[in-house]
Amino acid sequence: MTDGTRSTPATLHDVAREAGVSLATASRTLNGSTRKVNEQYRTRVLEAAARLDYSPNLSAQAVARGASTTVALLVADIADPYFSSIAAGVVAEADLERLIVTMAATQRDPERELELVRALRGQRPRVMILASSRRTDEPTDGPLAEELAAYERAGGRVVLISRNEYDLRTVLLDNRAGAAALATALVELGYRRFAVVTAGEGLRTARDRLAGFREGLAAAGIELRDDDVVRGEFTRDGGYEATTALLERGLDGVEAVFAVNDVMAVGALSAIRDAGLEPGVDLAVAGFDDIATVRDVTPPLTTVRVPLEQIGRRALRLALDDADASGREPSAAAPDAVPTEVVVRASTPGPRRR
Amino acid sequence: MTDGTRSTPATLHDVAREAGVSLATASRTLNGSTRKVNEQYRTRVLEAAARLDYSPNLSAQAVARGASTTVALLVADIADPYFSSIAAGVVAEADLERLIVTMAATQRDPERELELVRALRGQRPRVMILASSRRTDEPTDGPLAEELAAYERAGGRVVLISRNEYDLRTVLLDNRAGAAALATALVELGYRRFAVVTAGEGLRTARDRLAGFREGLAAAGIELRDDDVVRGEFTRDGGYEATTALLERGLDGVEAVFAVNDVMAVGALSAIRDAGLEPGVDLAVAGFDDIATVRDVTPPLTTVRVPLEQIGRRALRLALDDADASGREPSAAAPDAVPTEVVVRASTPGPRRR
DNA sequence: CTGTTAGCGCGTTCAG
DNA sequence: CTGAACGCGCTAACAG
Numbered sequence: 001m002t003d004g005t006r007s008t009p010a011t012l013h014d015v016a017r018e019a020g021v022s023l024a025t026a027s028r029t030l031n032g033s034t035r036k037v038n039e040q041y042r043t044r045v046l047e048a049a050a051r052l053d054y055s056p057n058l059s060a061q062a063v064a065r066g067a068s069t070t071v072a073l074l075v076a077d078i079a080d081p082y083f084s085s086i087a088a089g090v091v092a093e094a095d096l097e098r099l100i101v102t103m104a105a106t107q108r109d110p111e112r113e114l115e116l117v118r119a120l121r122g123q124r125p126r127v128m129i130l131a132s133s134r135r136t137d138e139p140t141d142g143p144l145a146e147e148l149a150a151y152e153r154a155g156g157r158v159v160l161i162s163r164n165e166y167d168l169r170t171v172l173l174d175n176r177a178g179a180a181a182l183a184t185a186l187v188e189l190g191y192r193r194f195a196v197v198t199a200g201e202g203l204r205t206a207r208d209r210l211a212g213f214r215e216g217l218a219a220a221g222i223e224l225r226d227d228d229v230v231r232g233e234f235t236r237d238g239g240y241e242a243t244t245a246l247l248e249r250g251l252d253g254v255e256a257v258f259a260v261n262d263v264m265a266v267g268a269l270s271a272i273r274d275a276g277l278e279p280g281v282d283l284a285v286a287g288f289d290d291i292a293t294v295r296d297v298t299p300p301l302t303t304v305r306v307p308l309e310q311i312g313r314r315a316l317r318l319a320l321d322d323a324d325a326s327g328r329e330p331s332a333a334a335p336d337a338v339p340t341e342v343v344v345r346a347s348t349p350g351p352r353r354r
Numbered sequence: 355m356t357d358g359t360r361s362t363p364a365t366l367h368d369v370a371r372e373a374g375v376s377l378a379t380a381s382r383t384l385n386g387s388t389r390k391v392n393e394q395y396r397t398r399v400l401e402a403a404a405r406l407d408y409s410p411n412l413s414a415q416a417v418a419r420g421a422s423t424t425v426a427l428l429v430a431d432i433a434d435p436y437f438s439s440i441a442a443g444v445v446a447e448a449d450l451e452r453l454i455v456t457m458a459a460t461q462r463d464p465e466r467e468l469e470l471v472r473a474l475r476g477q478r479p480r481v482m483i484l485a486s487s488r489r490t491d492e493p494t495d496g497p498l499a500e501e502l503a504a505y506e507r508a509g510g511r512v513v514l515i516s517r518n519e520y521d522l523r524t525v526l527l528d529n530r531a532g533a534a535a536l537a538t539a540l541v542e543l544g545y546r547r548f549a550v551v552t553a554g555e556g557l558r559t560a561r562d563r564l565a566g567f568r569e570g571l572a573a574a575g576i577e578l579r580d581d582d583v584v585r586g587e588f589t590r591d592g593g594y595e596a597t598t599a600l601l602e603r604g605l606d607g608v609e610a611v612f613a614v615n616d617v618m619a620v621g622a623l624s625a626i627r628d629a630g631l632e633p634g635v636d637l638a639v640a641g642f643d644d645i646a647t648v649r650d651v652t653p654p655l656t657t658v659r660v661p662l663e664q665i666g667r668r669a670l671r672l673a674l675d676d677a678d679a680s681g682r683e684p685s686a687a688a689p690d691a692v693p694t695e696v697v698v699r700a701s702t703p704g705p706r707r708r
Numbered sequence: 709c710t711g712t713t714a715g716c717g718c719g720t721t722c723a724g
Numbered sequence: 725c726t727g728a729a730c731g732c733g734c735t736a737a738c739a740g
Binding site (some may be wrong): 709710711712713714715716717718719720721722723724 | 725726727728729730731732733734735736737738739740
Binding site (some may be wrong): 123 | 361362368407409410413414416417420422424431432433435438439441442445446449452454456457458459472473474475476477478483504507508509590620621623624627629630642645646647650651663672707
C-alpha cells in the first residue's frame, strides 16, 4: 500500500516558502488569472511547486473564490445506455471547461431525487443538470421546484433535459414530434394495426411518446386502441414482459409494436423470439433513442434517433453560455428542440403480403 | 429562469444569528459529531436552518475538516457498458456512505489519464478508483505511479480495477483464468479451430484474456496460430472490422472466434451477418464480460460473466474498509479475484456436423 | 509588480 | 453544555 510516512499534501504556503516569495506571488503565478509576475519569481515558484508536487486544494479555492468548478449531474440509472450516453457528453464538455462532474443516480425515485438535489447543493456546483426522468404524478414536485429555485437564486444554473418544466433552462427533446414522425413512417411502410409497449402512466417521456405516436397515427386516420397499449417497467425486462403479455393476449391483427424506448424495444425483440415468432416478420418492432446496441440486434431496430451525447454537451453549454451572457434575455426563451430523425431498419420491413 | 433577487446561500453564521445562538452551537447541532446540545437550542437551530433553507457548504467543511467526502472515479469511456456498469456500482455504494462521486473519462489516453489524476487530486478525494484500462506500453507509467504514491502518502486511497500493479489496492479480475475456462468450455463443445479478435497489443486486459485463452487451448492440446489472431480497436466497430478482415482473409477451417470483450463480440456478430454468414452456425462467437445486451443479440452470446456492478461496489468498499481498520495488515495482501463464470449460450451451439 | 492582511464558511480547541 | 477565538488553504483587495 505504498508505505512511507504519511505527509500532508504541500500547501501554497509551502511552495511560497520553498520559493522564497510571498503567498500572494505564489498564488498569482500558480492560479492567478492574468499573469503579472516577474519571470524570475515565476519560474522559481513553478519549480518549487513541481519539486513539492503541489496540487491546489480545490475546496479551499472554492471557499475563497466563492465559486466551485463543479457540475452536478443527476440521472435515473447510470448503467442505462440512454443516461450513460448523456453523461458521456456532459463529461466531455465539462472537460473542455476544466470543470469536474459529480454524478448521482435517482433510480427513478422522486424522493431520492429531492434528497440528492439537496445534498448536491452543498457542493455549490456551478451547474446542476437533471436528466433523471421526471414523473407527472410527482408528490415532491413542489419541494423540488422550491429547491431548484433557491439554488438558482444563489447563482446556480439548472438545466433540465427533455422536459420543459418549472420555467428553467431546458434541452428540449421533442418526444411527441419524434414519435409522430415514426408513426407516419410506419404507416407509409404499409402498417395499419399497431400496439404500443410503454411504461407506467407516470413517466413524462413515456407519456409524451405515446401521445405523439397516437397523434401520428390519427393524422393517417388510424386509431390506436387502448387495449393495444401494454405497460411494463421502463427497462429491458419491462419491455420483455409487456410484450410477452401482449403476445399471450393474442396479436389479433396487430402488425407492428412501438416500444417507447430502445431498451424496451430490445426486450420486445427477445420476447417475440422467445414466443417462437420472428420479430420483423411476424411482428414488426420500432423503438426510440437509437442507442448503440440497436444496430446489432436482429433484426436491426427501426427507431427515432436522438443525439444523446450532444444533448449532454448542449445541456452544459446552455448553462455556461447563459451565465457568461447574463444580462441578455435568458436563452431558455427560445429552446429549440434537439433534432430527431426516424431511422428505418430491418425490424420494420413492411407488412407481409397475405 | 426563476428570477428574483440573487441572494447568497445561507451560511452557518446566518443560521446561528437567526436562532440566537453561537456559531459553535449551530455547527454542533447541524454537523457536529456527537450530540451534546441542549434540546432547547437544538430545535431552535434546526428550525432556523429549515427556515433559511440552509445547506452546509461542503467545500468549507472539507477545508475545515481537512478531509472531503468525495470519491473520484476514472474510466476509459463512460458510454461503454463495461464502465458504466462499474460506475453504477461505485455510485450505489458511495451513496450508502453519503459520499459524492466525481467522474472523468480518459478515452484510453495515458497522457490524459495522468492529467486527470493530477486534476482530481486537487479535490482531495477520500478514494480514487482507476477503472480506466491500463496499457502495457505506458510511457507515463512512472509519473502515474509517482502521482498515485504521493496521493496515498497524503492519506488518499487508491483502488485499481482489474489489474494488479504498483502494489496498490486492487479489485482483481482474473482475466486469464476466465478466458482459459472459456477455452476449455468451447473445446468441450467440440470446437477445435479458433480465431481471436482482440485489441492492440498495448491493452493489459486484452493481452491477458488472449493469453488465458491460449493457455486454455494449449491445455487441450490445441494451438492458437498467430495468423488466427486479428486486431482492432477495443470497441464495437473495432470488433466489426477485425472480424471482417478475418472473413475476407478466409476462415480456412476456423470454427469459432473469441472476441476479448462483449462489445467487440457484438460487432463480430454483425460483421459475420453482413458477410452473408450465419453467426453461431457458420462461425461460432464468444465474448467476455456478459454485458446486458448480449442476451438480446442473435444468437445470444456465449461469454464469461463478470459481476461489473459488484466490482464497482467492491472497489469502494475495499478502500473504505481498509481506511477504517488501518493498523491491520493491508487487505491488498489477499486480493481474492472476483469470481467469473462461463455462460454458454446459443452463439456456440457446437460445431456443425459435416 | 510584490508583500501584507483580511476574509471565505466552517470545525474545533479552549476557557467560561 | 455554551461561546469566543483560532485555524484550514486559498484569493483578493490594499498598500508599498
